[in-house]
Amino acid sequence: MKVTRGALMLWLCAASLPAAAEGNVLAQSNFDGDSEGWTALGSGGSPSWAIHSGVSVQYQSGGGNPGGHITVQDPDNEWSYFSAPLAFLGNQSAAYGGRLSFDSRLVSAPGGTPANEAEVVLRGAGLTLVREATASLSATWTSFDIPLMPGSWRVDDTFSGALATDAQLQSVLGALSALWINAEYITPVVETVALDNVRLLAPVPEPRQAVLMSAGLCLLVWAARRTRFPGASGHDRRERAAIAG
Missing domain, CATH: 1.10.12 (Lyase 2-enoyl-coa Hydratase; Chain  A, domain 2)
Known part of the structure; x- marks a missing residue:
């Protein structure tokens, strides 16, 4: 024919x-070759989110979802977080109404008690917005899809902070200085948490x-x-x- x-x-x-029905990818890390500039840190958590220590990020060439991924081994009693590189920061106003997605899993945790803190921390424009998504993490890869819309983000405190307004969320995304993803689910033991497939997405038309x-x-x-x-x-x-x- x-x-x-x-x-x-x-x-x-x-x-x-x-194709038109998919949101644009504003930034992404698949970790198929290296850690792509991701770092990690230790923080006191809510409500001050003060950074107390640096934490090492380890690149793993296999075992991801799929391909490579990165891991953080909890070094102390602080809250450990993966910290995004510059590609995810700056003016990310286009992400408002979109979402942040990533895969995570608990690699090892020798005993201990489950601990719960914000899955995602956004900082910018003099504000800290936090979003809690789960109280525990599985040993198998778990996909998270965090909406970048008001209604579930809180100011400073993960569980008792005021709900962020539309204007506050837009202000933070417009001058994003830090994006952290949780790497701490067990206390007081030294656990290892893995991260893969991080994507910052604009809203779907x-x-x-x-x-x-x-x-x-x-x-x-x-x-x-x-x-x-x-x-x-x-x-x-x-x-x-x-x-x-």
């Missing part, structure tokens, strides 16, 4: 709709917007072909298209 250039263009036009974008592209394709063969009948246009193709 012969496929004309016009038919191919129309197929590409129709295929554009699913509304279905109406996606349809309009795709329809606009289809209209442009149709108009271009009409301009190329003005005044011709459908049969003549198909013949000429086949010759031109």
